[in-house]
Amino acid sequence: MDSTAFDEQLLDKTIASLQLHGFQTLLVSTPEEAGQAIDTLVDQIQPASIGYGDSMSLRSTGSLARLATRPGVAFYDGFQPNMSRPQKWEIRRQAMTADLFLTGINAISADGSLYWVDMVGNRIAPIAFGPRYVILVAGINKIVKSPADARARLRRIAPLNAQRHPGFQTPCMADGKCKDCDSPDRLCNAWLTLTRCYPQGRITVIIFRQSAGL
């Protein structure tokens, strides 16, 4: 998305609403600047342990590689391709009690709420509770006007997410349309809406003026 084409009033309203709801909110220009903002926050927080939920937006910031090699920090990486599923899930459990957790966001409504749809729940559970601090990263393409638009966005992107997993067999793989399936491979098992940040300031939302992720 061309950042100059974005509705600036919608962006201003969204940031003001998020701040009113207790989310520390930062607006930057690029994913790289979002990565620099993450570095600054991590320097302030000084976490002893860090976990993350997989996110194309977070990966686009380039910060994960720096966090993984940060001296004196236990970095819980439950997404290493050479690991078995039980190994990955055990590390993702550890991430639920890390000092700091990072991931992306599926939708942000302009009234100041955040939305996710998740398969396992490892991405959304630590956002709601567990880690002392949470950093969320999103491009401006995640911003929508209303909660109804946010839910519609989640239903639209869920099949696209399924298509990123070629080994899975869900009815949306073929035509990209959700059938609200009962497949064992269903990716849309846990939904989270966060309407306020409690305690205030625990969660930082970093929005950058580019599109990223689905």
Ligand code: SF4
């Ligand atoms: S509920 Fe099933 S069909 Fe719908 S998007 Fe999720 S995996 Fe695909």
